Amino acid sequence: MLTKRHIDNLVADFKSSGLKSKGVGSLAWLPDLSGVGGEDGMECVSGGVQDGKGPKVLLSEVVEAYIAEYQTTGKVGGPSQYELETKCRQFVKVVGDMDISSVTRTTVLDYLKVLKQLPKNMNKIRAYDGKTIEEVLEMQPQDVMGDTTLNNYLVRINSFFTWAVRVGYMTRNPADGVKHGKASLIRADELRKAYTIEDLKRLVAGYLNLAEIEKAKLKGCPDRFWIPLISLYSGMRLNEICQLNTDDIRQDPETGIWYFQIEITDGDEKMIKSAAARRKIPVYYELIKLGLLDYRSYMVSVDAPRLWMNLKLAGRGYHKNFANWFLGNGTGNRKGFLRKHVTEDNKLNFHSFRHTFINALKQKKVDEVILAEMAGHSNKSMTFGRYGKPFGLSDKQELVNMLDYV
Numbered sequence: 001m002l003t004k005r006h007i008d009n010l011v012a013d014f015k016s017s018g019l020k021s022k023g024v025g026s027l028a029w030l031p032d033l034s035g036v037g038g039e040d041g042m043e044c045v046s047g048g049v050q051d052g053k054g055p056k057v058l059l060s061e062v063v064e065a066y067i068a069e070y071q072t073t074g075k076v077g078g079p080s081q082y083e084l085e086t087k088c089r090q091f092v093k094v095v096g097d098m099d100i101s102s103v104t105r106t107t108v109l110d111y112l113k114v115l116k117q118l119p120k121n122m123n124k125i126r127a128y129d130g131k132t133i134e135e136v137l138e139m140q141p142q143d144v145m146g147d148t149t150l151n152n153y154l155v156r157i158n159s160f161f162t163w164a165v166r167v168g169y170m171t172r173n174p175a176d177g178v179k180h181g182k183a184s185l186i187r188a189d190e191l192r193k194a195y196t197i198e199d200l201k202r203l204v205a206g207y208l209n210l211a212e213i214e215k216a217k218l219k220g221c222p223d224r225f226w227i228p229l230i231s232l233y234s235g236m237r238l239n240e241i242c243q244l245n246t247d248d249i250r251q252d253p254e255t256g257i258w259y260f261q262i263e264i265t266d267g268d269e270k271m272i273k274s275a276a277a278r279r280k281i282p283v284y285y286e287l288i289k290l291g292l293l294d295y296r297s298y299m300v301s302v303d304a305p306r307l308w309m310n311l312k313l314a315g316r317g318y319h320k321n322f323a324n325w326f327l328g329n330g331t332g333n334r335k336g337f338l339r340k341h342v343t344e345d346n347k348l349n350f351h352s353f354r355h356t357f358i359n360a361l362k363q364k365k366v367d368e369v370i371l372a373e374m375a376g377h378s379n380k381s382m383t384f385g386r387y388g389k390p391f392g393l394s395d396k397q398e399l400v401n402m403l404d405y406v
Contacts, residue, residue, distance in 0.1 A: 006171055009104045056099040062169050063088045066160055080273065082316045086123075087156040094133055100169050108157065108175045115153055116180075120145045150180045193347040194356040195232075200405055203228065206341025222295065223308040223322050224337070228353060230292075233284035233403060234260060235357035235375050238350050239317035240277070243270045244307045246299045249283065249292070257393045258283040258293060262376070271317050276378035279390070282397040326350055357403070364402050370395060 067085050094114050095107050114133065119141035122128050128136050154175065161173040207225070218225055227241050240262050248261045260281045264270040272278065283292065299307055314320040327349060328336035338349070361371055370391050372379060
């Protein structure tokens with residue numbers, strides 16, 4: 001049965017959203033149901049949901065329970081776990097730590113209003129360090145979050161409340177159906193761009209035209225040279241490359257093929273996006289010609305556990321320092337290598353190497369199933385996803401050798 005508080009919240013939602021959206025005028029005639037309770041004036045508690053007179057269950061406590069469940073069950077990969085944690089905790093920070101049964105659709109809509117005024121990459125900008133949400137809003141930031149980012153926040157919050165209903169903290173999801181903006185007519189393949197041949201030529205020229213002091217830095221930061229090339233010829237995600245151990249480049253004893261092993265083990269610090277990300281990708285022959293295996297042998301000889309020892313582990317993986325160099329610091333005050341030497345187009349970023357790899361093979365009309373496996377995308381088919389085993393390295397090498405960027 002609905003408790004008094006649930007009825008009050010439903011009426012409040014009905015007044016603030018349901019009727020206003022239909023152009024109804026004055027709502028003063030609606031009855032006051034504040035005195036309505038359960039049978040014989042008793043409040044009802046069902047399925048673990050607290051009534052108005054029971055002990056409060058704080059929103060922050062439920063958020064931490066949600067995060068803890070996903071941490072222990074490993075339902076999401078490291079980067080997704082980080083997104084889950086930061087967005088849910090920020091929700092508490094914005095709306096306030098209240099009894100979870102007091103959260104209504106209006107609460108979520110108010111949260112969205114605040115999000116629309118917050119700057120993107122707020123946690124990366126020093127000007128906002130240590131400031132409350134109210135203080136940040138008073139600064140009237142201009143470079144606010146885009147539509148895609150806003151909807152990503154709503155997706156995370158919706159998932160949290162869906163879980164809260166499922167485990168009995170609430171009877172309904174207050175974020176259900178809350179979306180930002182109109183339906184987009186932009187196709188998924190238009191959200192980001194792949195690099196053109198001219199872009200790649202500028203990329204190479206950028207390395208050649210680095211100042212002498214920058215070229216000297218490459219010796220101490222080999223990741224800056226190798227990581228873009230590895231992504232371009234393997235389609236690997238940024239953090240997948242940044243966290244490579246020296247023994248993650250291996251030679252298959254049966255075929256002699258050198259390959260990247262993308263894998264995690266219990267107790268290590270690696271992160272992957274999903275189970276489908278665990279895969280093997282042959283090392284493209286041009287990378288071998290450029291000396292990648294020689295570099296790997298050197299790192300083994302000096303007992304280095306990882307390929308890029310200058311990259312340090314941060315909250316979301318090993319990629320932060322490289323990303324700051326390649327893309328800039330996220331504030332617009334310092335341009336990274338890509339913006340200085342290749343392009344100012346915001347639809348081109350590091351992830352565009354992955355797009356370039358996949359697009360190049362798509363244009364060769366390769367089989368989608370093997371290409372999806374190479375990219376680390378899950379196969380939803382019962383036949384191939386559950387019963388079909390991974391393709392062999394020889395088949396994958398044949399596919400990779402089809403790459404041609406000249």
